[in-house]
Every structure is written in structure tokens, then in C-alpha cells.
Amino acid sequence: MGSVTRFDRAAEHERTRAALGAVVPRLVRLLREVPDQDAASGVPVWSVGDVGAHLAAVYLAYCSAVSLEEAVDWDSVLPPGDGPLAERLRAVNAESIRLFGGQERARLGDFLTERAEAYLRATEGVAPDTPVAAPWYGPGRTIPLAAATGLMLSESLVHGLDIARGAGLPWAIGPDEARLVIGQSMPTMMPLALDTEKARGVSVAFDLAVRGGPRLAVVVDDGTMTVTRDAPPRAYDCRIMVDPTAFLLVAFRRTPMWKPIARGRMRAGGRRPWLATRLGALMATP
Secondary structure (H helix, E strand, O other): OOOOOOOOHHHHHHHHHHHHHHHHHHHHHHHHHOOOOOOEOOOOOOEHHHHHHHHHHHHHHHHHHHOHHHOOOHHHOOOOOOOOHHHHHHHHHHHHHHHOOHHHHHHHHHHHHHHHHHHHHHHOOOOOOOEEEOHHHOOOOEEEHHHHHHHHHHHHHHHHHHHHHHHOOOOOOOHHHHHHHHHHHHHHHHHHHEOOOOOOOOEEEEEEEEOOOOEEEEEEEOOEEEEEEOOOOOOOOEEEEEOHHHHHHHHOOOOOOHHHHHOOOEEEEOOOHHHHHHHHHOEOOO
16 A cells, blocks of 8 residues: 655645745746737637636635735625536636736736735745635635645646647746645545536545655545545555646646546556546546
8 A cells, every 4th residue: 555655744835835926937938929819729718818817816716815915806896606616617717807907907917926926925834724715616615825835836836837828938847846746635626626426326445655755545425525545454446546746737627638648647546447438537627
């Protein structure tokens, strides 16, 4: 079953904060080098400018969660009720494009820089398990600060790739950045993103071993999921061994699974290795 490596939550969160601070200037340079804001992006329904607008809304949302100076009237933005997460996020994403349109898109780089700095100032020295409001995931929903920082990093990296693909510009996602996203955000977000209908009646345990760490125990049990780091030894149905960047791109549907499998960057083992493909199928996407 392999050994379990303990991690320092505060130290890893600081590394994630540092990675976020480092990716923002890269993202801003990318946005300023885009030759055509109306060009198609790596997201089928969005232009390159739409992706930038969505990122601005993401930064605004997380700043509002950690700073009273950035308060947002979420009741006027979010859809009513507590529907399925994928439907809720589709509505929120559509609204994010509307919030930053027209001439505002010329300032996206400045806006991202200002909000990233505000977020990092507001969260400096704050414990990574501190709950922060995330109403876009559901009424009254909170997530740990570490997950919020990891999600800001993931949005920056993955949507940076979407912009770069549309603009024909280079963009890299390093393995250390991917490890931080996986370790900080996925234990919180994978259970939230579970398609509960597809998971109904399913009972399966995955040992998700990311090269260089982290290691996650992903357990699906009749419509629910738990994701645990540093899980005590147990029997698993399937072990999935992955390169961090390859897993991030597969998880966010930015590359098909067969590519990292063919390149030896993703492989499965354990008692029931064929279940590896089922993990992604259980996740809902907006």
C-alpha cells in the first residue's frame, strides 16, 4: 500500500501563496500580448477576452471572501436556490463574463494584479484551515482558506493555458505548481464536484499517488465522496499513479486521458485497475 508522507499544512499553504504571487505577472504579460481578444480560446464557448473576464470575476470573488473592503452583493449575482453544482457554476460563469465587458477588458491585467495583491495581503499569516465564504458553491457554503488559495492558483494556471492556446502563445504549468493545486484544492473540491446520481450505489476506493506528492485517498460510497491526505493504511480497489501536470490537465478536461497514458505519465494498478477511468466519469463539470 506504500508509505504515507506527512505534510506541513502552513508551509504548503505559504508555498501556494508564493506560487500564486509568481503566476500573476506571467498571466498579466500573457493578457497584454494577446493579439485578438475575440479569438477562440481553449474553452469552446468563450473567446480569449471572455476567459480573462472570467478570471477577473474569480479574483474578485475570492477577494470578497477574505476582505470586507471587497464586499459583493452575492444575492444580486448568484442564481436563487441550491441546485446542482454544475448548473450553479454554469450560471455563475455566464454572469462573470457579463460583469467584465466592453472597455473594462482593457484593464484586466491591472485588475488581476490589484486583486491578487489584496488577496495575499488579507490572508497573510491566516491559518490555512480558516473557513472562508464561497456562496457561489451553494448557500452558506464555506471552504478552507487553503482550498481558496489553491483554486485561485488552479484558475490562473488552467485559464492561462486556455488564453495561450487561443492566442497561439506559450504557457507552461510546472509540476510543483500542479502539486500545490492538487494538494490544496482537490480534497475540498472533488467531493463538491461529485455527480451524486452517477455515484449512487457505487462503492470504490482509489489510492491517488501523485509523483512527488501529494497522495490522496479517494473513497466513493453510495453517492458521497471523501478525499483524505495522509490517510491511514487501508485496502484500495485501484491505485492511480500520475504525473502532477498531466493529472491536472486531465482533471480539468484540458487533455484526453489517453495522451498521458500513452506517454507513461498516468497508469493504474491494484486489484481492479480498470476502475481508474471511472474516477473522472464520476465528476460533474459546468
